[in-house]
Amino acid sequence: MNYLSGLADNLALGLDTALSLSNLYYCFFGVLLGTFVGVLPGIGSLVALSLLLPITFHLAPTEAIVMLAGVYYGSTYGGSTASILLNLPGTPSTAVTCLDGYPMAQKGRASVALFMTTIASFFGATVGILVMTLFSPLIVAFALSFGPAEYFAMMALGLVAASSIATGSPAKGIGMVVIGVLLGLVGSDLETGQPRYTFGVPELFDGVPLVAVAMGLFGVAEVIYSVRVVKPGHVDHKSISLRAMVPTRDDWRRSRMPLVRGAGFGSFFGALPGTGGVIASFMAYAVEKKISKDPSRFGKGAIEGIMAPESANNAADQTAFIPTLTLGIPGNVVMALMLGALTIHGIVPGPQLMTKEPELFWGVLMSFWIGNLLLLIINIPLIGIWVRILAIPYHWLYPAVLMFVAIGVYSVNNSPVDVLIVMVLGAVGYGMRLLDMQPAPLILGYVLGPLMEENFRRAMLIARGDMLVFFQRPISGVLMALTFAIIAYVIYANFTLKRRKTGVAAVKTAEQPAVPPTPTV
């Protein structure tokens, strides 16, 4: 009972923090902006987050995380709008919603689909938040016994899992992680103070700024790539009206169980490092199709086919915060940026966060609930406006993105050199894009790199240089065994790979040839 009463106190504290005027304001701003960028093809939550990162320098840490998180889960709401109306996923995790959402729109049921996915998103997110509330304190209690060896093993597992499951060619993904770790080492060595790989540029002594890495690789590279590619969408306005939004009784009946199953899948995969919304939504869809009495309805506008994945990806968005906030280990790139935003404010994410900064932890958690409530309220009446936004041509948008990049980066240190670093990284990012080298694992490696080195050195110092320490301690031994199992699989898959698609990408091509590849990151 002690656990439950403590939880109630914490939730009250969190609600108190989340309901403060400034946090409410940034939460509202975040979810509104998130929905906006989610709807827009060509600008995803990653670009938006990297654009907002410099602004967070000027905010309090709780406000910053509340806002960034709002953009993140808000974009999943918006992403399904683009999926349903345009057959073009606004964010990767809403790709599977195209399969049945777009056929529903073609049948004139777009409003029902938009309404029901909003409900599904809210339900999934609520379950995700509940899971996070109940399990985070338990994980923290467990994690307090972690030593440097466990942290290193945990990070290694997270990085290897993230790079091999979530992207295309697995070996290449791990390579990108290593490049990211190396990029993270640029600057003064934490222990000896020796500058490494700075080549005499004083601006690099503090390392390559996270803002510059994120904005260069995602913002600028994305703009260069999308300038000639992204076309505005055309939407049939007739099928979107408030009156047409009312779902039938049959819709409700069919939606109930997919909602619950989707939320279950989402909560589970979201909390695992390296998986998350994309995999959860595909799994939820595949399972619904498999257990359905009439699988032939899928792909032709079955409501189960949009409810399960939307519930799953929103639940996953919330539970993804569990490893980030309790262990300090980001499960995906967005979480890596969150971690970066926290570190910028001098807050070390990890098991101590909950005890040292209870207002931040529980305040952010409760703000998720408020944010999702806001999304539920603003999404339904605003659907008509989002539809009009879809028609903004990209050539009006990208100069604005570049302006935000330039001013944002400059304002952090008042340093023109930082703007030039962004330009160089943007060029590198564009080259990587042409070679299909994914920037997402690179950023994960970049954020975790210095932490990994620190823990590795510390573990070696304690164990007097005995590498076997990683395998002898029980928790770290299990984690390392898992890591090596994945590496073994990667090597095997690497040599048997015939087509360049693996994992999620293979599911995509197998199940939805009609969907054009999303330009959004």
Add this chain to the structure above:
Amino acid sequence: MLTRDYQDIISGILMVLLGTSVSVWAYAHYPLGTVTHMGSGMFPAALGVLLALIGILVALPAFFRAGPAIPMPDFRAFFFVGLSLTLFAMTIRWLGLIPAIVLVTMTSVLADNKLGIIGSSILAVGLSITGWLIFSVALGIPLQPFTQVWENWMFWL
């Protein structure tokens, strides 16, 4: 489709080159130390070797399988986007926020050249106001809209 997976071949080779140079640089410039007391060079040197090995792993099988064509780089977009950021970096201190925003806008629209001179001007004015409102007014970041240099130059006209 090409007969070989050139995307992965080039990526792999780049990884080998980067890994080797990182390792050699670390070995030549930073103390390695011992495994117990690691110097600043140990971790990067080891990672460089690891990256080179991964690069081989990426490139080798790619020789024996078909792959997609490498997309043609859009040099025009690449050039004008780069130029707009460079101009911003060069002018933000010298001329001030508004001229720098105008330069970013007017240069970057050339990347796809769909907005005419009128459209670009409208966008430049709109973004100047938005940028100034968001960063100077709302966030309170000290950015001068126009610098002293600009005023002196106006005086000379």
